[in-house]
Amino acid sequence: MSASDNEAVAARAGTTPSWPQDRDCDAMSNSASDFLDVNPFVGEGGAYNSVRPAYPDEAVAALVDAARSGRGAHATGQGGPLRTADIGAGTGKMSGLLARAGLLVDAVEPSEAMRAQASSVEGVTWHDGVAEDTGLPNGAYDIVVFAQSWHWVDPERAGLEAARILVPGGALAIVWNQMAVSIPWVHRLTRIMRSGDVHRPDRPPTPGGNFAPMTLTQVAWEDRMTPEEILTLGTTRSSYIRSSEAGRARMQENLRWYLYDHLGYAPGEQVTIPYATLVWLTHL
Secondary structure, three states: OOHHHHHHHHHHHOOOOOOOOOOOOOOOOOOHHHOOOOOHHHOOOOOHHHHOOOOOHHHHHHHHHHHHHHHHHOOOOOOOOOEEEEEOOOOOHHHHHHHHOOOEEEEEOOOHHHHHHOOOOOOEEEEOOEOOEOOOOOOOEEEEEEEOOHHHOOHHHHHHHHHHHEEEEEEEEEEEEEEOOOOHHHHHHHHHHOOOOOOOOOOOOOOOOOOOOOEEEEEEEEEEEOHHHHHHHHOOOHHHHHOOHHHHHHHHHHHHHHHHHHOOOOOOOOEEEEEEEEEEEEEO
8 A cells, every 4th residue: 555545544544433333343263164164155156256356466476386396396297287276266266367377277166156157267177066075186286276265174174185186296375365454444344344354374274184384475465446346345255145134234334334434435436455465385
């Protein structure tokens, strides 16, 4: 975020007011799985593909480099394009980026509604499956990627399944996009949206399988959305999808108050949202 953007946000936020009841929500856990026992996206796609952020180029480059280095360090005589399995691929946001970077992608996603939103991208083949039982072949992939999906899986079983389908020395990547909650106004925004996806950089994932210790790459970047798009983004959160009609209406009302009244954005005005992408990497 530029200095001028910071000043604009500070001016809009002003001093902290007394918050109306229910404007905030409880503090978020490190993992959505702490409170979500069923993946709500299995039955609902909504507007996910149109408003969820993509991934920064630096994050995609880190995945490509990890796949390439794994193959180089443990040569198996394989030639041809690098192959990746994108597990919990959603609508294919990461799958498409990896394919455009030259990888062959097998995208695994259990939700028919999410797969239906995916764009047709050359190099991406779609599969109906889950992280713990992908149905993919043994020892076939240079890298297995979980982009915004690891918190839905059984870490032990998903790790063992990733190890099964990876080539010797292959890479496992666990990627999270999240708003930069170290910035106060962004933190409040995520609390109102009940975004249970704040993953701490001092807590590496713990997959099953004989993987090396995880290493972390963090990428800071920005997304730009209108207030109306942020309101729609709120409807793609698992907490919203699982909520009652009254709960959904309250969250949208609170978001409108925060964006239009408290921060002072006009309809259609661009809001610059700081993000942090966490890329956890390991190899067999």
